[in-house]
Amino acid sequence: MNGFSQLEGLRGHPSVVRVIGHRGARGVMPENTLEGFAFTLAAGVRALEFDVVMTADGVPVVTHNHHLANAMTRDGQGHWLTGAERQVAEMTYAEIRALDVGGLDGRTVYGRRFPDQAFLTGIHVPRLGELLDLCAGYGDQAPYLLLELKSDPALMHDHAARAEMVAAVLADVRRYRMEPRTVMHSFDWALLGECRRQAPDLPTSYLSQLPENADDPGEDSAKPVGPDYDRMTESLPQAVASAGGQLWCPYFLDVTPELVAEAHDLGLIVLTWTVNEPEDIRRMATTGVDGIVTDYPGRTQRILIDMGLSWT
Amino acid sequence: MNGFSQLEGLRGHPSVVRVIGHRGARGVMPENTLEGFAFTLAAGVRALEFDVVMTADGVPVVTHNHHLANAMTRDGQGHWLTGAERQVAEMTYAEIRALDVGGLDGRTVYGRRFPDQAFLTGIHVPRLGELLDLCAGYGDQAPYLLLELKSDPALMHDHAARAEMVAAVLADVRRYRMEPRTVMHSFDWALLGECRRQAPDLPTSYLSQLPENADDPGEDSAKPVGPDYDRMTESLPQAVASAGGQLWCPYFLDVTPELVAEAHDLGLIVLTWTVNEPEDIRRMATTGVDGIVTDYPGRTQRILIDMGLSWT
Numbered sequence: 001m002n003g004f005s006q007l008e009g010l011r012g013h014p015s016v017v018r019v020i021g022h023r024g025a026r027g028v029m030p031e032n033t034l035e036g037f038a039f040t041l042a043a044g045v046r047a048l049e050f051d052v053v054m055t056a057d058g059v060p061v062v063t064h065n066h067h068l069a070n071a072m073t074r075d076g077q078g079h080w081l082t083g084a085e086r087q088v089a090e091m092t093y094a095e096i097r098a099l100d101v102g103g104l105d106g107r108t109v110y111g112r113r114f115p116d117q118a119f120l121t122g123i124h125v126p127r128l129g130e131l132l133d134l135c136a137g138y139g140d141q142a143p144y145l146l147l148e149l150k151s152d153p154a155l156m157h158d159h160a161a162r163a164e165m166v167a168a169v170l171a172d173v174r175r176y177r178m179e180p181r182t183v184m185h186s187f188d189w190a191l192l193g194e195c196r197r198q199a200p201d202l203p204t205s206y207l208s209q210l211p212e213n214a215d216d217p218g219e220d221s222a223k224p225v226g227p228d229y230d231r232m233t234e235s236l237p238q239a240v241a242s243a244g245g246q247l248w249c250p251y252f253l254d255v256t257p258e259l260v261a262e263a264h265d266l267g268l269i270v271l272t273w274t275v276n277e278p279e280d281i282r283r284m285a286t287t288g289v290d291g292i293v294t295d296y297p298g299r300t301q302r303i304l305i306d307m308g309l310s311w312t
Numbered sequence: 313m314n315g316f317s318q319l320e321g322l323r324g325h326p327s328v329v330r331v332i333g334h335r336g337a338r339g340v341m342p343e344n345t346l347e348g349f350a351f352t353l354a355a356g357v358r359a360l361e362f363d364v365v366m367t368a369d370g371v372p373v374v375t376h377n378h379h380l381a382n383a384m385t386r387d388g389q390g391h392w393l394t395g396a397e398r399q400v401a402e403m404t405y406a407e408i409r410a411l412d413v414g415g416l417d418g419r420t421v422y423g424r425r426f427p428d429q430a431f432l433t434g435i436h437v438p439r440l441g442e443l444l445d446l447c448a449g450y451g452d453q454a455p456y457l458l459l460e461l462k463s464d465p466a467l468m469h470d471h472a473a474r475a476e477m478v479a480a481v482l483a484d485v486r487r488y489r490m491e492p493r494t495v496m497h498s499f500d501w502a503l504l505g506e507c508r509r510q511a512p513d514l515p516t517s518y519l520s521q522l523p524e525n526a527d528d529p530g531e532d533s534a535k536p537v538g539p540d541y542d543r544m545t546e547s548l549p550q551a552v553a554s555a556g557g558q559l560w561c562p563y564f565l566d567v568t569p570e571l572v573a574e575a576h577d578l579g580l581i582v583l584t585w586t587v588n589e590p591e592d593i594r595r596m597a598t599t600g601v602d603g604i605v606t607d608y609p610g611r612t613q614r615i616l617i618d619m620g621l622s623w624t
Binding site: 027028029035038039042043044103104106107115116117118119120121278296297298299301302305306 | 340350354356415427428429430432618
């Protein structure tokens with residue numbers, strides 16, 4: 001159905017299920033950091049998923065939440081941030097870069113979710129450009145990228161601001177010539193339309209999570225920016241195909257083999273997230289999905305091999 | 313008691329318990345590989361433990377067993393080795409280097425012990441020199457090294473062969489100027505005497521495991537080369553001090569706070585191995601040991617922080 005080169009490393013085969021490192025490899029190394037991405041690639045993973053938010057001075061940075069989470073942020077003196085969490089959109093990149101995101105606070109619910117994650121010091125929130133530069137350095141071994149745009153719920157009706165975010169992100173992607181590997185990925189389906197308008201050469205990936213499934217503790221909810229599932233008259237795969245997407249990325253509890261087959265019939269690639277427990281990884285690998293987004297890529301590789309599968 | 317610079321990064325303090333990466337970080341990356349050691353250092357670990365065995369052509373190589381374990385060795389075509397395991401001492405380094413030690417076979421008991429370990433392809437057994445070169449590249453941030461000499465049970469009475477092994481290893485250490493960071497470490501207490509004769513400037517570390525504790529599955533036993541614990545008339549710390557050691561490295565099930573205190577009174581540093589389960593890590597950190605050798609350094613860092621401790 002489509003000839004996008006970006007999809008070659010993301011499409012599964014009968015014996016291949018892709019492994020996509022979630023924010024790098026959040027189970028092992030600090031999320032959304034250059035150090036974590038470098039480890040993930042060194043661990044043999046060929047695709048990365050990460051999140052992009054805009055700073056007050058218009059710099060696309062790699063971080064998940066609109067507010068810098070106290071559970072993973074220390075000041076320049078090594079003290080955990082406390083009180084109301086600061087909003088990325090209200091800080092300059094220089095202010096953000098002075099903070100340390102190399103470790104998790106084990107006293108928090110979020111910190112306890114990843115008890116094996118290494119604790120580093122002096123690690124900054126990367127600019128998107130730094131990550132793209134790192135990836136471009138791998139040459140023809142550069143990873144495939146699921147670049148998730150985190151759209152600001154406060155700006156859902158500000159078309160100019162949204163178009164500006166897309167333009168700034170695309171400028172970085174083109175500056176580092178990472179178009180051949182990059183997929184634009186979002187819960188905000190309308191924003192993916194803007195991506196296609198500005199960059200018809202880049203495929204788009206539609207994230208979904210049915211409303212009955214709970215948000216993960218310590219993380220921004222996707223509900224305010226996602227589609228209205230209750231008013232959808234088509235199946236999710238049909239809705240993604242109608243919208244013009246090439247990938248459908250459902251939450252793993254929403255996946256059934258029937259929906260995956262339907263998506264494949266529509267020409268879509270299906271990647272599911274965030275799959276961390278061994279029994280869930282095994283179950284997802286039997287549904288026919290093209291790939292698995294995981295915080296534990298080593299574990300996922302090993303389970304796939306045990307099942308007679310591979311990720312490359 | 314002693315002024316060895318090599319011990320600065322291994323001695324604990326009231327708020328410091330050292331974290332030593334076991335064969336790199338065996339829980340996360342393939343053991344005793346350059347890729348695994350590089351990850352361990354990137355994860356903020358400042359001390360590495362690894363094993364050295366001699367090839368037929370006299371090259372010190374970094375691997376644990378005298379026989380290359382089928383559970384972690386593939387041939388150049390990617391097929392698992394089968395049948396009788398090949399002895400390192402009977403292979404040239406060129407033969408060994410052609411093999412791939414980047415992954416574990418999940419069908420084996422040994423492979424199942426480390427289900428999260430990344431699976432890489434095209435990874436060779438490193439020469440000791442390659443590892444020392446990697447470490448020396450960190451300059452004044454070079455890690456402290458517990459260089460474990462694996463003495464061949466078949467050569468226990470061949471003094472010339474044993475002295476030659478020590479000489480070859482020391483030549484590598486001096487070639488890369490890693491003496492200021494290197495500790496000679498072995499279950500073979502007699503061999504450590506030979507190390508001190510050839511290199512009085514390097515401290516020696518005495519490994520012990522009481523005979524009632526079982527060997528780990530899939531690994532060479534230390535029993536044939538270790539001391540005769542039943543005939544020992546002193547406590548283990550006394551025996552190490554009498555032998556001239558600076559470090560005592562007991563198996564973690566053999567550790568008591570009383571023995572640690574006795575060792576400290578004798579001027580010894582105590583590092584315990586291989587401590588992987590959270591409850592064991594917590595318990596060891598309360599015994600007063602100077603450091604913990606672990607396959608899971610990230611987990612160990614996090615537990616220490618939760619206890620109000622640090623590893624640097």
